[in-house]
Amino acid sequence: MEWTLGVKLLLPLLWAACGRPAGADGANGYTSIIEVTNGGPWGEWAWPEMCPDGFFASGFSLKVEPSQGIPGDDTALNGIRLHCARGNAERNTHVVESQSGRWGAWSEPLWCPGGRFLVAFSLRVEEPKTPGDNTAANNLRFRCSDSTELEGPGLNWGDFGDWSKLCPKGVCGLQTKVEPPRGLRDDTALNDVRFFCCAS
Known part of the structure; x- marks a missing residue:
């Protein structure tokens, strides 16, 4: 029990120290990572979920x-869940979530049509402002493998940045960057995210 707890506490620190995963690790391995350049500056990278x-x-x-x-004190976007599917998209699913902020409520899922997969993303981020109420990431949109675009129900502060590169087949995991609660000071919660691509 103590060893398991120690590993769970240590893994996020190792991931943060390395900055990014090192590469594919066999059957459950990813082939590449897609990122954007406009993520917020606060917080640390949490553990990945595949x-x-x-x-x-x-x-x-x-x-x-x-x-x-x-x-x-506004925090806007606090968390992201991926709804992983195989076969019928809304029946054979598995939900994964990296670290999330404590505030807000979860939206209903948005789905790519016809069992298609998420392949690229863009993040809506409010630029840091001093003084002021910072929120960092506010919304997220995805592009599906059939070019359909899905925009989440986030808030409208800030601007969407450039689209990430494309996953060759589809997104298969995520890793979030979240600022922990700061007490009576300005909270921003989720600041940035990266997604993993798999080939099979």
Whole structure:
């Protein structure tokens, strides 16, 4: 029990120290990583979460805190879940989630049509402002393998950046960068995300 707990506590630190995974690790290994350049500056990279072997992400849902008004502290996008599928997209699924912030509620999933897979993404991020209420990442949109675009129900602060590169077949995992709660100071929660691509 103590050894297992130690490993769970140590893994996020190792991933953060390395900055990114080293490469494919066999049957459940990824072939590449897709990222964007406009992620927020706060927080640390958490642990990765991967779809089961043979599954790819066909849908996603977001954890979003609505606007808190004045003088509330806004955090906007707090979490991302991938809905991994094999076969019928909405029946044979497995949900994966890296670290998420504590605020907000989960949306209903958005699905690529016809069992297609998520292959690229763009992140909506509010630029840092001093002084001010920083929110970092606010929304996320994906491109499916049939070129359909799905935009999440996040908030409208900031701008969408450039699209990531394409996964050759589909997204099969994720890793989030989240700022932990700061007490009475300005919270931003989710700042950035990267996705893993698999070939089979």
